[in-house]
Amino acid sequence: xxxxxxxxxxxxxxxxxxxxxxxxxxxxxxxxxxxxxxxxxxxxxxxxxxxxxxxxxxxxxxxxxxxxxxxxxxxxxxxxxxxxxxxxxxxxxxxxxxxxxxxxxxxxxxxxxxxxxxxxxxxxxxxxxxxxxxxxxxxxxxxxxxxxxxxxxxxxxxxxxxxxxxxxxxxxxxxxxxxxxxxxxxxxxxxxxxxxxxxxxxxxxxxxxxxxxxxxxxxxxxxxxxxxxxxxxxxxxxxxxxxxxxxxxxxxxxxxxxxxxxxxxxxxxxxxxxxxxxxxxxxxxxxxxxxxxxxx
Amino acid sequence: xxxxxxxxxxxxxxxxxxxxxxxxxxxxxxxxxxxxxxxxxxxxxxxxxxxxxxxxxxxxxxxxxxxxxxxxxxxxxxxxxxxxxxxxxxxxxxxxxxxxxxxxxxxxxxxxxxxxxxxxxxxxxxxxxxxxxxxxxxxxxxxxxxxxxxxxxxxxxxxxxxxxxxxxxxxxxxxxxxxxxxxxxxxxxxxxxxxxxxxxxxxxxxxxxxxxxxxxxxxxxxxxxxxxxxxxxxxxxxxxxxxxxxxxxxxxxxxxxxxxxxxxxxxxxxxxxxxxxxxxxxxxxxxxxxxxxxxx
Numbered sequence: 097x098x099x100x101x102x103x104x105x106x107x108x109x110x111x112x113x114x115x116x117x118x119x120x121x122x123x124x125x126x127x128x129x130x131x132x133x134x135x136x137x138x139x140x141x142x143x144x145x146x147x148x149x150x151x152x153x154x155x156x157x158x159x160x161x162x163x164x165x166x167x168x169x170x171x172x173x174x175x176x177x178x179x180x181x182x183x184x185x186x187x188x189x190x191x192x193x194x195x196x197x198x199x200x201x202x203x204x205x206x207x208x209x210x211x212x213x214x215x216x217x218x219x220x221x222x223x224x225x226x227x228x229x230x231x232x233x234x235x236x237x238x239x240x241x242x243x244x245x246x247x248x249x250x251x252x253x254x255x256x257x258x259x260x261x262x263x264x265x266x267x268x269x270x271x272x273x274x275x276x277x278x279x280x281x282x283x284x285x286x287x288x289x290x291x292x293x294x295x296x297x298x299x300x301x302x303x304x305x306x307x308x309x310x311x312x313x314x315x316x317x318x319x320x321x322x323x324x325x326x327x328x329x330x331x332x333x334x335x336x337x338x339x340x341x342x343x344x345x346x347x348x349x350x351x352x353x354x355x356x357x358x359x360x361x362x363x364x365x366x367x368x369x370x371x372x373x374x375x376x377x378x379x380x381x382x383x384x385x386x387x388x389x390x391x392x
Numbered sequence: 393x394x395x396x397x398x399x400x401x402x403x404x405x406x407x408x409x410x411x412x413x414x415x416x417x418x419x420x421x422x423x424x425x426x427x428x429x430x431x432x433x434x435x436x437x438x439x440x441x442x443x444x445x446x447x448x449x450x451x452x453x454x455x456x457x458x459x460x461x462x463x464x465x466x467x468x469x470x471x472x473x474x475x476x477x478x479x480x481x482x483x484x485x486x487x488x489x490x491x492x493x494x495x496x497x498x499x500x501x502x503x504x505x506x507x508x509x510x511x512x513x514x515x516x517x518x519x520x521x522x523x524x525x526x527x528x529x530x531x532x533x534x535x536x537x538x539x540x541x542x543x544x545x546x547x548x549x550x551x552x553x554x555x556x557x558x559x560x561x562x563x564x565x566x567x568x569x570x571x572x573x574x575x576x577x578x579x580x581x582x583x584x585x586x587x588x589x590x591x592x593x594x595x596x597x598x599x600x601x602x603x604x605x606x607x608x609x610x611x612x613x614x615x616x617x618x619x620x621x622x623x624x625x626x627x628x629x630x631x632x633x634x635x636x637x638x639x640x641x642x643x644x645x646x647x648x649x650x651x652x653x654x655x656x657x658x659x660x661x662x663x664x665x666x667x668x669x670x671x672x673x674x675x676x677x678x679x680x681x682x683x684x685x686x687x688x
Binding site: 111113116117118119120121122123124125127158159161162187189191193195196197198199200201202 | 407409412413414415416417418419420421423454455457458483485487489491492493494495496497498
């Protein structure tokens with residue numbers, strides 16, 4: 097079983113409005129709610145692909161209850177860690193002019209006991225692959241303490257990423273900006289090598305429309321999509337992580353994993369909300385992704 | 393007992409942010425929640441003044457539960473009418489540049505049975521004064537059907553106001569824009585006379601910083617504050633309605649009612665959130681309001 101962990105769960109809210117003008121009163125035309133947070137999105141993609149997956153996440157208050165209810169309705173197996181705080185909301189405002197504006201609430205502080213309950217829930221599930229995704233709320237312990245013997249993927253940024261390397265995750269997946277921020281290096285291959293020295297087994301860097309760079313113990317590859325897609329890029333990174341988790345669970349070679357990860361990332365760009373994927377694109381694109389080995 | 397009715401309840405959410413730039417990703421610095429909707433705000437002001445008041449309102453879903461919980465915590469007597477839809481949220485974004493931006497979700501549709509339950513809850517309370525406030529959600533019956541023999545105040549706009557006049561409310565309280573919209577007349581005295589002809593006993597028009605105009609069966613008055621206040625004008629109209637309800641319950645003369653209404657409106661402008669009032673200002677300002685009778 098693949099287990100995803102989301103310490104900083106969110107209820108993703110999407111507002112459709114005619115426009116957004118600071119200082120004005122606006123009527124929201126349509127309101128959509130969906131369970132969110134990066135690990136929850138990863139679990140949703142894996143569930144869509146038919147994988148055996150469970151999302152472990154914190155949930156508190158009425159917003160936490162809405163997250164739990166949404167995942168139950170979607171049929172996604174959940175491991176809920178109750179917390180005293182209120183789960184945060186992230187609101188995406190889609191305006192008539194095409195602009196996309198995000199308002200992200202801060203996450204509630206976790207108590208030490210709540211973090212320990214999250215860690216215990218992860219251990220109890222004995223995951224085949226463990227995915228740790230997203231930011232850490234105040235009061236959270238580090239991701240490093242969650243990793244056991246199973247293959248693991250860490251998708252976070254900043255201090256949470258740096259501290260997590262001590263747990264020797266199998267793969268870390270920063271994007272180019274996150275990689276530059278934590279290493280101070282502009283060259284992604286050199287920066288990835290730094291993260292490997294600090295504990296990461298492999299580093300998969302998402303390069304947006306240019307695809308993925310993978311720096312691993314068995315080689316370095318660049319995987320490029322066949323075409324540049326326009327759409328919703330919010331969940332693209334989570335789809336990459338879902339494909340990496342699937343590849344690790346099946347012990348596939350890196351070029352195959354990367355081919356699928358690029359295809360699934362594109363399939364997410366075509367999905368209307370984070371966690372949605374276009375299965376037809378996923379299937380067709382896998383044969384079109386160009387994977388090239390690079391000299392180390 | 394004063395009873396307020398809120399068919400289109402809201403959870404008022406206040407976001408404090410550094411700025412609001414369409415197209416950007418924003419971190420919300422502070423999140424505050426409070427039960428809202430105009431009738432709920434009126435009840436909160438009356439409760440602060442020590443009046444015997446009960447707020448009757450619709451509530452559904454987790455947002456409805458949050459509204460119920462907030463009023464219970466504030467000690468405000470509630471008559472909850474459960475509905476199948478999810479209570480709406482209204483979000484106020486306070487940006488660092490001083491701009492105030494509102495995002496108002498649409499209200500959930502009421503069933504015929506839910507509206508009847510609301511009407512039955514109002515009748516069962518046998519109010520001494522009935523206050524009907526705010527917009528009507530889809531599926532709602534009209535306010536006219538709620539008015540009985542007790543004195544009543546109607547504070548709404550557009551079609552809901554026009555249709556409500558058939559119930560012969562004791563007082564209607566439009567602002568100048570709302571009055572112009574429903575009558576097509578620019579002169580507020582002439583426009584108020586139209587509403588009286590259509591069924592309103594008295595018309596109290598809120599004129600913003602210029603105070604109140606009251607056109608009644610016993611005379612016409614203008615009541616002006618002693619000073620122009622800067623602050624949060626969102627709940628000022630609800631404070632006026634609270635003062636009108638208190639005045640009707642005590643059978644006070646119009647000049648006294650208007651003096652208190654102007655003072656309480658100013659006290660609400662000084663309050664941080666809708667429903668808050670500055671009691672020191674309320675007390676001091678009552679003696680300073682200028683009430684002048686106008687020729688009919």
